[in-house]
Amino acid sequence: MTRTVLVHPDAQVLAEATAARLLTRLIDLQSGHSPVHLGLTGGTVGIATLAAIGRSPVRHAVDWTGVHLWWGDERFLPDGDPDRNETQAREALIGPLGDALPAANVHPMPALDPGAGIATPEDAAAAYAAELKGLAADGAELPVLDVLMFGMGPDGHVASLFPGHPGVGVSGVTTTAVHDSPKPPPLRVSLTFDAIHTAREVWVVAAGAEKAGAVASALAPGTPASTTPAAHATGAEATLWLVDAAAIAEVAAG
Ligand SMILES: O=C(O)[C@H](O)[C@@H](O)[C@H](O)[C@H](O)COP(=O)(O)O
Numbered sequence: 001m002t003r004t005v006l007v008h009p010d011a012q013v014l015a016e017a018t019a020a021r022l023l024t025r026l027i028d029l030q031s032g033h034s035p036v037h038l039g040l041t042g043g044t045v046g047i048a049t050l051a052a053i054g055r056s057p058v059r060h061a062v063d064w065t066g067v068h069l070w071w072g073d074e075r076f077l078p079d080g081d082p083d084r085n086e087t088q089a090r091e092a093l094i095g096p097l098g099d100a101l102p103a104a105n106v107h108p109m110p111a112l113d114p115g116a117g118i119a120t121p122e123d124a125a126a127a128y129a130a131e132l133k134g135l136a137a138d139g140a141e142l143p144v145l146d147v148l149m150f151g152m153g154p155d156g157h158v159a160s161l162f163p164g165h166p167g168v169g170v171s172g173v174t175t176t177a178v179h180d181s182p183k184p185p186p187l188r189v190s191l192t193f194d195a196i197h198t199a200r201e202v203w204v205v206a207a208g209a210e211k212a213g214a215v216a217s218a219l220a221p222g223t224p225a226s227t228t229p230a231a232h233a234t235g236a237e238a239t240l241w242l243v244d245a246a247a248i249a250e251v252a253a254g
Pocket residue numbers: 041042043044045046073074075085150151152153154157158159160183
């Protein structure tokens with residue numbers, strides 16, 4: 001597994017450059033296999049990246065009928081709630097793609113919907129784990145995403161796996177329910193590290209001085225996931241850290 005760190009001048013350039021990188025990566029991947037499975041993230045840089053894709057003329061070079069969208073985590077809220085990562089991704093990217101992206105290619109984590117049997121984040125996690133099984137190789141349990149994107153919090157969380165919280169240590173399943181999230185809202189659903197580690201490529205995007213400590217911790221050798229979950233956000237084939245100068249400052253300072 002290779003790890004690469006790429007530094008950008010600021011958050012806006014980071015989002016635009018990550019969008020360009022992701023678009024060309026999708027095109028390259030599609031020259032080898034289809035469909036391609038992409039895992040999306042919430043957060044300001046993650047959504048800004050999706051919006052940059054949604055504005056980019058290069059988006060027309062991707063055969064979106066061969067791209068499936070999944071999520072690394074979700075806020076457990078009713079469908080359409082503006083705080084849901086899915087809602088923000090629909091506004092930023094899925095809407096602008098229009099009919100080019102088939103509705104069946106979009107796989108959101110289930111929303112709060114007691115009438116549909118999704119009354120708890122545990123219900124949503126179980127339903128998503130069942131859907132993800134369809135991505136597993138024959139007979140295997142674990143799904144394989146081609147590219148799985150994460151933002152990172154100032155505490156070093158990725159997805160909804162927070163330092164000192166039980167989700168970091170969950171194994172044997174691909175999804176977990178999250179309660180008492182330090183980042184609102186309190187109820188969430190997240191992929192586990194079992195699912196994260198089977199992704200071929202993991203991309204972590206981070207911008208801003210408030211992330212510098214967590215980036216330095218995550219990139220330092222031997223950092224445990226319990227203190228900095230982002231340190232263990234690694235792909236089976238490649239891990240890419242896409243940061244701005246402010247977020248890498250403590251690493252650069254040595
Ligand atoms: O549901 C969420 O909130 C995100 O998935 C979360 O993991 C986010 O990516 C980080 O908290 C970074 O968010 P910012 O880029 O806004 O700091």
